[in-house]
Amino acid sequence: MRALAVNFPYDSPPALTKIHRTFHNMTPLALLLLIVFLVWFWQISQRCRDTAIQIARQTCKQQGVQFLDGTASLQSVRPYYSRTGGPGLKRTYTFDYSEDGLARQTGCIIMHNAQVTSVLVDS
Numbered sequence: 001m002r003a004l005a006v007n008f009p010y011d012s013p014p015a016l017t018k019i020h021r022t023f024h025n026m027t028p029l030a031l032l033l034l035i036v037f038l039v040w041f042w043q044i045s046q047r048c049r050d051t052a053i054q055i056a057r058q059t060c061k062q063q064g065v066q067f068l069d070g071t072a073s074l075q076s077v078r079p080y081y082s083r084t085g086g087p088g089l090k091r092t093y094t095f096d097y098s099e100d101g102l103a104r105q106t107g108c109i110i111m112h113n114a115q116v117t118s119v120l121v122d123s
Contacts, residue, residue, distance in 0.1 A: 044114070048091055049074065051116065052109045056095040059107065059119050068096040072109060080112060088113035097121070 052072040060067035072093040080090030093109040108120040 045074075045077075045091075048111055048114055049093070051114065052091075052093040052095075052111065055109055055116055055119060056093075056097075056107060059121060060097050063097075063121060065097045065099050065121075066101060068098055068104060071095070075108075082112055082117075085112045085115065 049072065053070070056072045057067050057070075072095040075092045075094050077089055077091050079087070081087050089112075091111045093111070095107050095109070096104050097107055098104055105122055107122075108118075109116060110118045110120075
């Protein structure tokens with residue numbers, strides 16, 4: 001018995017084969033770019049967090065209150081646009097402080113990209 005070879009015109013169009021080869025070759029590059037972007041974003045986020053902790057510590061010292069836990073926690077990150085700073089990310093950090101060592105109060109630091117735009121504390 002002899003097999004008949006039939007070529008259908010729609011089996012493997014050359015254009016799709018070329019696109020598949022291009023996409024297949026681009027996948028490692030795309031993955032590498034994604035990893036580079038994530039590492040960059042993580043480093044920027046760490047710098048912003050360090051800045052928020054420093055600002056919280058300075059604010060507590062200026063207000064004469066105790067900075068509790070020694071840290072600021074990220075509450076939100078979202079896209080934001082300002083007329084002066086342009087597009088970027090708006091990060092909101094919170095920190096705890098105490099006037100008498102017993103009652104815990106919460107302060108807030110708002111950053112646009114890596115710039116502190118406002119610090120909110122109860123007075």
